[in-house]
Amino acid sequence: MATQPIELKVASRDIVRGRPDGTFLTFYIPTEHKNGFVFVLADIDPSCQATAAIVSLFREQLELLAQGLDADSHLQHRFEQALHVINAEIAQHIEDGQCPPDSLHALVGIVHERSFVMSAVGGLHAIFLRKTAKQRFKMFDLSRSLQTERGNVKTEKVFSVVLDGALQPNDVFLVGSRQLHSLLDLEELHPLISTLPPAGALETIEQYVPARGSLSLLLIQVRKQKDLLTGYGPDVTSE
Numbered sequence: 001m002a003t004q005p006i007e008l009k010v011a012s013r014d015i016v017r018g019r020p021d022g023t024f025l026t027f028y029i030p031t032e033h034k035n036g037f038v039f040v041l042a043d044i045d046p047s048c049q050a051t052a053a054i055v056s057l058f059r060e061q062l063e064l065l066a067q068g069l070d071a072d073s074h075l076q077h078r079f080e081q082a083l084h085v086i087n088a089e090i091a092q093h094i095e096d097g098q099c100p101p102d103s104l105h106a107l108v109g110i111v112h113e114r115s116f117v118m119s120a121v122g123g124l125h126a127i128f129l130r131k132t133a134k135q136r137f138k139m140f141d142l143s144r145s146l147q148t149e150r151g152n153v154k155t156e157k158v159f160s161v162v163l164d165g166a167l168q169p170n171d172v173f174l175v176g177s178r179q180l181h182s183l184l185d186l187e188e189l190h191p192l193i194s195t196l197p198p199a200g201a202l203e204t205i206e207q208y209v210p211a212r213g214s215l216s217l218l219l220i221q222v223r224k225q226k227d228l229l230t231g232y233g234p235d236v237t238s239e
Contacts, residue, residue, distance in 0.1 A: 006169055008111050009221045010037050011198030013205075018212040023051050024177060025058060025106075026216045029066040036112035038066040041218045043124060043177040045103035050093040054104070057089050062108065069112065076164050079110055079117045087157045094155045101155050107146065107175050108159070111220055116173070117164040120146040125180040129172040129194055137172070137194055139186070169224045170194070177216040183209055193219055 012026040023046075028039035040058050044051045065082045069075070086108070093099040107126060109118025120126065126142040146163050172194050180186075188208065192201045198219040209215055 004169065005225045006035075006114065006167075007223050007225055008035055008037060008167075009198050009223055010039070010111075010219065011202050012039075012041070012218040013202040013216070015206050015209050015213070015215045015217070017209070017214060020214050022046050023055070024214075024216040025055050026218055027059070027062075028218065029063060031066050031069045031110070031112060033069060034113055036069070036110060037220070038062045038069075038108075038110050039175075039218060039220075040106060040108045041124065041175045041177065041216055042104070042106035043122070043216060044105070045100075048093075048099040048103040050096075050098040053093065054090060054099070057086060058106070058108070061086055065110070069110075075110060075112055075115055076117050076162065079119075080162060083108070083119060083159045083162070087159055090158050091156045094158075101158065104158065105178055106159075111167065111173070111222075114167045115164065116167055117162060118146065119159040119162045121158045121160075123178045125174075125176040125178075127174040127176070127186065129174075129190070130168065131170040131194075137190060139190070167222045169222055171222040173220040175218040177214075179213065179215055180217075183213045183215055193221075197221075 010028050012028060014024045014026055023044045025040060025042040028037045030037055040062055061082045065078060069078060094101055105122030105124050107118060107120040107124050109116060126146055128140040128142050129137040131137050146161055174193055189205060192204055198221055202217055202219055
């Protein structure tokens with residue numbers, strides 16, 4: 001039986017109210033030859049004096065990664081090549097005293113056809129939803145799997161843990177900056193991020209962010225092609 005075609009949908013949103021405490025970098029780039037995206041969400045403390053250089057580094061390396069992926073690429077190998085360059089330059093900024101290791105909070109990754117691979121450093125939040133046979137979503141917090149314990153970051157290799165896996169229709173992946181849990185109730189987000197199209201879900205979530213709250217979000221959904229006619233999937237509940 002042929003596998004039903006899927007489509008990856010993605011959106012990002014920076015919500016900054018009042019004086020920002022640091023710098024957000026959130027963007028995604030479609031891969032050149034297949035259904036997928038390369039993406040990053042970074043939340044960088046003001047104590048890092050190399051923020052502009054690190055932002056440029058992420059943009060340059062992820063653009064190169066997106067352009068170089070094709071049907072024959074080994075996803076994890078290509079991803080780790082990009083991480084090697086990113087780690088080397090960030091290590092130099094740390095060694096020069098321009099960027100304390102605990103000032104950088106970032107997640108970089110690829111979703112490509114039915115696979116994902118990603119790595120993170122710091123205190124970001126990575127929430128993964130998968131629908132069960134009972135039409136409910138089960139939530140997994142990938143943050144602990146992706147991140148090293150604070151205080152144990154290897155300065156020569158800040159992105160040291162790489163997580164990969166397979167995607168299924170109706171999977172949902174939400175990345176949030178450090179304040180996600182303190183600003184929003186994740187239980188209230190389940191129906192939004194699992195049914196609304198990504199851009200609409202993030203626009204609605206912004207209404208829940210308190211005044212003077214700052215938050216960066218990136219939302220990825222895996223949809224069966226038939227669900228793309230309206231942008232809405234089947235009704236589900238959360239658990």
